[in-house]
Amino acid sequence: MEKLDKQLESQPKEVKFCARCVVSNQRPRITFGADGVCSACQYAWKKHHEINWEKRGRELVALCDKYRSKDGSFDVVVPGSGGKDSGYTAHILKTKYGMHPLVVTWAPFIYTDIGWKNFQNFVKSGFTTINCFPNGILHRKLARIAFELKGDAWEPFAFGQKAYAFNMAIKFGIPLIFYGENGEAEYGGSTKDADKSYETIENWEEVHFKGAGIDKLLRAGLKMGVFDENEIKDKTFDLYRQPPLPEIKKLGARMHWLSYYKKWVPQENFYYAQKHTSFAVNESGRSEGTYSKYASLDDKTDGFHFYLAFIKFGIGRATSDAAHEIRDGHITREEGAALVKRYDGEFPKKYFKEFLEYLDIDEKRFWGIIDSYRQPHLWERAGANGEWKLKHQIN
Numbered sequence: 018m019e020k021l022d023k024q025l026e027s028q029p030k031e032v033k034f035c036a037r038c039v040v041s042n043q044r045p046r047i048t049f050g051a052d053g054v055c056s057a058c059q060y061a062w063k064k065h066h067e068i069n070w071e072k073r074g075r076e077l078v079a080l081c082d083k084y085r086s087k088d089g090s091f092d093v094v095v096p097g098s099g100g101k102d103s104g105y106t107a108h109i110l111k112t113k114y115g116m117h118p119l120v121v122t123w124a125p126f127i128y129t130d131i132g133w134k135n136f137q138n139f140v141k142s143g144f145t146t147i148n149c150f151p152n153g154i155l156h157r158k159l160a161r162i163a164f165e166l167k168g169d170a171w172e173p174f175a176f177g178q179k180a181y182a183f184n185m186a187i188k189f190g191i192p193l194i195f196y197g198e199n200g201e202a203e204y205g206g207s208t209k210d211a212d213k214s215y216e217t218i219e220n221w222e223e224v225h226f227k228g229a230g231i232d233k234l235l236r237a238g239l240k241m242g243v244f245d246e247n248e249i250k251d252k253t254f255d256l257y258r259q260p261p262l263p264e265i266k267k268l269g270a271r272m273h274w275l276s277y278y279k280k281w282v283p284q285e286n287f288y289y290a291q292k293h294t295s296f297a298v299n300e301s302g303r304s305e306g307t308y309s310k311y312a313s314l315d316d317k318t319d320g321f322h323f324y325l326a327f328i329k330f331g332i333g334r335a336t337s338d339a340a341h342e343i344r345d346g347h348i349t350r351e352e353g354a355a356l357v358k359r360y361d362g363e364f365p366k367k368y369f370k371e372f373l374e375y376l377d378i379d380e381k382r383f384w385g386i387i388d389s390y391r392q393p394h395l396w397e398r399a400g401a402n403g404e405w406k407l408k409h410q411i412n
């Protein structure tokens with residue numbers, strides 16, 4: 018079957034690393050300036066030196082004043098899992114800005130114990146949430162197709178998480194939606210919306226879905242024989258689709274990023290969520306593939322999303338984490354590079370068995386798919402036993 022990850026077609030064949038952080042030009046949609054500095058570092062510089070945060074803070078107050086309900090009814094939709102970033106976002110909107118958040122959660126594929134505990138603690142700290150667990154047969158099949166054809170089983174989560182907030186906003190008639198950070202600006206990617214407080218939704222497919230949305234996946238699944246004709250007509254899939262534009266426009270629904278209004282520092286969000294929503298870190302230590310203990314903890318399959326990114330782009334989870342911390346001035350580039358060398362691309366073995374069972378594939382098939390995503394300009398068989406090695410690494 019033809020691969021559906023359109024990002025791979027536009028990958029530059031010559032690998033370059035940012036002069037300031039540890040990210041490379043292989044990250045989708047990232048751009049580099051003439052000085053060799055990546056777009057995320059350029060944005061970070063603005064964030065720390067140029068942006069007038071007091072003014073942005075006043076804009077947030079004005080926005081909340083416009084939408085705040087007088088009778089206590091829900092006035093803002095916050096998509097979130099009870100993790101540190103959504104916990105911070107919902108809590109600060111409620112307590113500092115007097116809003117009444119309805120938190121909507123698109124459930125992880127397989128909750129980790131710590132993820133489920135954090136979610137419950139978040140609810141206990143005073144939030145109403147609506148948690149959607151999509152049809153377990155269809156969701157798994159979709160994950161399997163996404164893994165094979167897009168090299169990322171995580172896609173059905175991305176579709177749902179993105180669309181669910183809008184679907185719930187329409188259902189409850191709440192036009193204001195608040196996300197935490199603008200990931201494209203903060204982690205490197207499209208800078209189109211970096212100076213905007215909200216996201217336009219017309220280009221979702223390109224930016225968030227690797228150039229292939231839910232309907233392309235369903236058709237491919239039908240061809241592969243994973244889905245049958247009846248299954249792909251299931252109404253469950255409406256939850257994975259953004260609502261029709263006329264409905265969004267009629268309500269005036271718009272998704273804002275808190276990171277536009279308030280300086281976004283993941284480490285500070287962690288301390289905040291720990292204090293106010295009883296957020297707890299991974300008891301068993303750091304997450305596989307990186308050195309951090311507090312990000313992306315709630316899903317047993319997360320590690321494979323980051324591992325596949327490492328296979329496709331030669332940069333993994335530790336690169337993302339270290340790059341952000343360098344930009345925030347918490348570590349030096351040298352320290353970041355050492356962390357990348359030590360942890361990037363570590364195989365997520367802890368939940369490997371459960372991941373295979375979830376996708377209903379065997380280990381041989383798994384590795385066949387993994388190897389089919391290794392780009393020849395990034396990988397070579399160079400080890401003593403012919404094992405795969407990256408051709409270019411940060412130094």
Ligand SMILES: [Zn+2]
Pocket residue numbers: 035036037038039040054055056057058059
């Ligand atoms: Zn950079």
